[in-house]
Amino acid sequence: MTLLDIAIPSAPGRVTWNREAIGFVAGFLVLALLPLVFGDSYSRHVLIMIFIYAVVASNWDLSLGYGGVFNFGHLALFGIGVYAYSLLAKVAGVDPWIALFSSGVIATLAAVLVTIPILRLKGIYIILVTFGFAQLVMQVIISQSDLTGGTQGLVRVPGLYVFEHNMIRDGKLAYFYIALALLVASTLFLRLFVRSRAGASIVALRDNEEYAISRGVSLARQRMVTLAASAFFTGIAGAFYAAYQRNASIDVFGMSLATIILSMVLLGGTSTIYGAIIASFVLTVFSEAMADFGAWRPMITALLIIVIMLVYPSGLVGMIRAAWTWVAERVKRPA
Template structure:
């Protein structure tokens, strides 16, 4: 048992070390940009899997929480002059507050009704952003959002070197927190409710409270990722609420494998590079999401549990442990 744990620890340490040296050997700023975007999407996908995979809540409003993080951070940093580091935290809190609001009807619903309510919420937030153009910039977006500084270090002129490490650290912290969460008693309780709600309820697990906690926590990480997204790009656009964004991140969750922390992260890295790579080909740019959908079907046919099922057994998430 100890040897398996040591192997897993060494494997994870090797991957972290590899991630740390990437910007030292990859000087192309566009490739660094793709890594940064993939790290952001990895946080969103992994946190979505907390509610979708582990808790079994068909929450289609998760991208809205990401978008709320984008706009809450952008507005507080630009209009209120709040330090961008603190503004990102505001983005996470705002997303959690929105999740708590959505949870009020969702915790009592099942199946397709949860999908309808959460998707309607996402569209409602999009319409609010577009209609309040005086504040949000409407369809033109919010531009020239202040970016982060660290002890006077200039993130804008280092060829995305600093942004890479901030995004990488954010992903590592989020994954570590989510992994610890799903292996805790709380994680066991939400899996129990997902698998057999009546049994979990009979054992004293409060259904509504646990679902509320799941949505709030998962939204917080999505909001933080959204906050860094707008600080990095310095632009907040309504496209973050779009169906293409939702379908791409959902593909990461499904291709990576639900009920897994590492799977969506791996899929985020793969699909981000594939998606952006296809966008560079004029003949494929318009149909890239269709190609990703086909790839998702192929992966799920041969690996029904996603890419996570191809990982070594010692790496797989087992909430029963």
């Protein structure tokens, strides 16, 4: 028995860590080779945005899917990362890489702060408090226009750098691999977390709160840990978004982006992490493919989501599992 086996308990029906690790490495190796197929800047831009969305959506799945906490302030953590990076790098003159990781810490502290009033709340009250938190952050940013630019936002935000490499004329190659590295680190952290004892405890609280508490699981502590864990990479994703786009806007607090990210979580299948990542690819690519449909594009996308959720309530992950089971049965069936 290895140390990993002790730290990560097994469970019936769970894919073994070795198999998941193989799939994890293989999947991200394929993604790393995509620039060889997509050499134009636009395609790489779409992939970079997919990676950013995937980080935010998969971290939301941790609190919403695994933790069962209806944290509708999750996108505020992304926005905090956007503005924290912009203010640190542009206004304070902090090194962009230090500002990037500092933004993740600031978002985590904000998540701990918003957790305090919802430690003992349930259902609709958590939604109201977290939604109010998101609106409060947006109003603070608007009111402090001397620093934040208010409704106009901030422009010419310093970008990241990699030694002397020219990141402007490389066809977005450097930003592609930085975004991919961020997604790899975030996914690895999330999967290790949900397969740990802490992950098992938050699922226990979600499924049967009274029983979990009777077995010694602290509701307040685990709820705070869950939201804090889902905030760090969300804040870094926001910081990377600001560095990549070279601007900060209050649009990141809008319902449009929140709806897109939430759709990715639900369409992919909650309590999977990987589902949100897969849905980020599917929805973004599908939306880009429907660009010529104009105002019909969001309606067609919504229809796609509805059809998939009706046929497979467990989302895209459920569809993939069903297809895999069907193929496996066909292979095993004697001729």
